Amino acid sequence: MFMSREDHHTGGEMKNILSVDVEDWFHILRVSSTPRVEEWSKLEPRIERNFHFLLDQFDRNDAKATCFFLGWIGEKYSHLTRETAERGHEVACHGYGHQLIGTQTREQFRSDLRKAKDILEQAAGKQVRGYRAPGFSMKKETLWALEELVASGFEYDSSIFPTTRGHGGMAESDVFPHIISTPNGRIIEFPISVARLLGRKYCFFGGGYFRLSPYFLIRKMSRAVNLEGRPVIYYIHPREIDPSHPRLSMNLVRRFKSYVNLNTTTEKLNNLVKEQTLISFEKWLQENKTSTQWQNHEYSTAN
Numbered sequence: 291m292f293m294s295r296e297d298h299h300t301g302g303e304m305k306n307i308l309s310v311d312v313e314d315w316f317h318i319l320r321v322s323s324t325p326r327v328e329e330w331s332k333l334e335p336r337i338e339r340n341f342h343f344l345l346d347q348f349d350r351n352d353a354k355a356t357c358f359f360l361g362w363i364g365e366k367y368s369h370l371t372r373e374t375a376e377r378g379h380e381v382a383c384h385g386y387g388h389q390l391i392g393t394q395t396r397e398q399f400r401s402d403l404r405k406a407k408d409i410l411e412q413a414a415g416k417q418v419r420g421y422r423a424p425g426f427s428m429k430k431e432t433l434w435a436l437e438e439l440v441a442s443g444f445e446y447d448s449s450i451f452p453t454t455r456g457h458g459g460m461a462e463s464d465v466f467p468h469i470i471s472t473p474n475g476r477i478i479e480f481p482i483s484v485a486r487l488l489g490r491k492y493c494f495f496g497g498g499y500f501r502l503s504p505y506f507l508i509r510k511m512s513r514a515v516n517l518e519g520r521p522v523i524y525y526i527h528p529r530e531i532d533p534s535h536p537r538l539s540m541n542l543v544r545r546f547k548s549y550v551n552l553n554t555t556t557e558k559l560n561n562l563v564k565e566q567t568l569i570s571f572e573k574w575l576q577e578n579k580t581s582t583q584w585q586n587h588e589y590s591t592a593n
């Protein structure tokens with residue numbers, strides 16, 4: 291029998307969070323062939339087609355996403371940023387030049403951040419409240435970046451990868467959404483979602499493991515996260531629904547991680563948006579304003 295969307299959502303099923311890092315195929319980080327910002331304009335753009343494909347898929351299924359735009363994309367394609375806001379999705383910030391936090395000085399980070407925020411707010415015609423660091427590069431050594439986010443008017447961050455990974459991560463982080471107090475004020479942190487399998491924490495909800503895992507496993511792991519009372523944070527890049535995009539040259543391991551199973555993303559994402567209620571960070575915060583479950587989790591950058 292045909293089941294309506296509502297039938298899937300009875301029984302108090304949790305709403306999960308959908309996010310897109312809005313960047314192009316040449317923005318893959320940490321490979322020697324990653325082109326420099328001055329070269330980006332000369333490369334074949336794929337962003338408009340891929341991003342529109344995602345927005346259409348979301349809109350058909352009533353899903354609302356937070357779109358973390360690179361400031362560079364917001365500048366070059368300001369119509370995409372405006373359209374995102376007009377279609378009811380949230381415009382958020384992914385920095386301007388896609389630099390890892392730890393490779394910048396504090397001043398460089400600040401100017402990259404503010405440049406991007408200004409561009410995106412102009413284009414969207416709305417305040418930008420959320421930030422995600424390129425490569426989820428928020429670490430213990432770079433928590434000063436959270437102070438900069440507060441000082442620049444950001445209300446939340448979703449840049450902590452709360453497990454060990456090839457390049458850092460922050461295994462000691464709380465896995466729940468939580469509050470971090472800094473000398474400049476408080477900020478809400480939404481760590482990337484991880485679930486335990488065979489004693490280890492993995493993120494099945496974006497990137498390589500999302501592409502590698504069969505859909506039933508992603509669904510099982512998302513239920514496990516919800517059973518703990520946490521929303522799942524999904525993340526996707528527009529290039530991931532475009533199996534024929536040009537490739538950057540890189541070693542075999544990175545090639546596998548970056549490009550494995552690109553042809554499976556569209557179908558998995560389609561299942562997801564049909565089966566789950568997916569909303570933006572902004573909407574989640576509105577709906578969970580009074581919940582104490584996560585607001586009791588508070589930490590300080592001073593510790």
Ligand SMILES: [Zn+2]
Pocket residue numbers: 311313317384388423424425
């Ligand atoms: Zn990125």
